[in-house]
Amino acid sequence: MALLVRPENMQRINTPELAKAYIEEQIADIKAQVGDKKVLLALSGGVDSSVCAALLLKAIGQQLVCVHVNHGLLRKGEPEQVIEVFKNQMNANLIYIDATDRFLDLLAGVSDPEQKRHIIGEEFIKVFAEEAAKLDGIEFLGQGTIWPDILESEQGIKAHHNVGGLPEELNFELVEPVRILYKDEVRVVGEELGLPHGMVYRQPFPGPGLGVRCPGAITRDRLEAVRESDAILREEFAKNGLEGKVWQYFTVVPDFKSTGIKDGKRTFDWPCIIRAINTIDVVEVTVEHLEPAFIDHLVKRITTEVPGINRVLFDYTPKPPATVEYE
Numbered sequence: 354m355a356l357l358v359r360p361e362n363m364q365r366i367n368t369p370e371l372a373k374a375y376i377e378e379q380i381a382d383i384k385a386q387v388g389d390k391k392v393l394l395a396l397s398g399g400v401d402s403s404v405c406a407a408l409l410l411k412a413i414g415q416q417l418v419c420v421h422v423n424h425g426l427l428r429k430g431e432p433e434q435v436i437e438v439f440k441n442q443m444n445a446n447l448i449y450i451d452a453t454d455r456f457l458d459l460l461a462g463v464s465d466p467e468q469k470r471h472i473i474g475e476e477f478i479k480v481f482a483e484e485a486a487k488l489d490g491i492e493f494l495g496q497g498t499i500w501p502d503i504l505e506s507e508q509g510i511k512a513h514h515n516v517g518g519l520p521e522e523l524n525f526e527l528v529e530p531v532r533i534l535y536k537d538e539v540r541v542v543g544e545e546l547g548l549p550h551g552m553v554y555r556q557p558f559p560g561p562g563l564g565v566r567c568p569g570a571i572t573r574d575r576l577e578a579v580r581e582s583d584a585i586l587r588e589e590f591a592k593n594g595l596e597g598k599v600w601q602y603f604t605v606v607p608d609f610k611s612t613g614i615k616d617g618k619r620t621f622d623w624p625c626i627i628r629a630i631n632t633i634d635v636v637e638v639t640v641e642h643l644e645p646a647f648i649d650h651l652v653k654r655i656t657t658e659v660p661g662i663n664r665v666l667f668d669y670t671p672k673p674p675a676t677v678e679y680e
């Protein structure tokens with residue numbers, strides 16, 4: 354019988370052996386709960402849903418149906434990685450839905466941050482529910498809930514609603530194989546299940562994705578500038594040994610323009626803001642001070658390679674007073 358509550362004396366899973374034992378236990382529990390029925394899972398590609406998918410896949414194979422909804426606000430290469438890892442390498446039953454146009458059309462002209470988040474969350478549920486309705490014989494919903502989610506919702510301090518927090522009206526019984534684990538344990542289990550290191554140890558990424566890093570009303574060209582500059586930043590952090598050392602880093606492209614010069618001609622383009630931060634609990638956050646030569650290199654790459662950017666700014670603000678994300 355799967356545990357709903359983490360036992361007080363439960364040993365922290367911090368070795369491959371402990372992870373292996375947990376995986377074996379979960380496989381037995383999942384099989385006992387699900388039998389020969391089907392489980393549906395919204396697979397975002399984040400750590401929790403990916404580890405949840407890998408566990409379910411190991412336990413029930415083709416009885417698991419994963420749905421990956423691309424809301425058009427994912428980072429460069431993310432949908433491709435989900436398809437490569439789960440469909441091609443692990444042979445999962447994966448339905449990929451490119452709903453980019455649906456989301457971006459709805460978001461067009463919407464500048465209020467809360468309204469943007471609301472639209473993204475609601476539309477995600479709609480797309481997922483529509484897909485669920487097309488499938489026969491689904492009785493269970495897999496969910497990558499983890500122990501801090503339970504603690505935070507009990508204490509009423511969960512400020513963020515993730516895309517993928519699915520409503521109870523879907524009327525499925527839940528299967529939550531990582532429910533009693535802390536984040537660090539989910540990662541150890543994920544590695545033991547053979548998921549790529551980069552997927553298991555990736556930096557936090559908000560459910561509304563790049564949408565909150567494209568402040569104001571999202572336009573496709575500015576969103577592309579966020580995606581491309583973010584890809585360059587991540588590539589450079591990895592190349593320079595900063596991946597896994599700096600807690601979170603990303604770019605933001607605000608909706609105002611300034612003048613510049615390119616190839617001897619006047620430009621009127623956006624700035625790109627770099628944010629790189631460290632934290633333990635995300636309640637208080639400090640800024641990572643990057644090497645000046647490295648900053649110069651980032652500025653050069655971003656201004657030359659990303660269309661629409663003619664200036665790079667660095668955000669030196671801790672939390673508080675600023676939040677990590679811009680919206």
Ligand code: XMP
Pocket residue numbers: 513514515516557558559560561601635672675676677678679
């Ligand atoms: P803030 O902006 O509140 O962010 O200081 C704190 C941390 O939470 C992440 N974040 C989110 N994570 N869903 C998430 O799972 C969300 O809607 C969301 N919004 C912000 C943010 O990236 C940072 O790590």
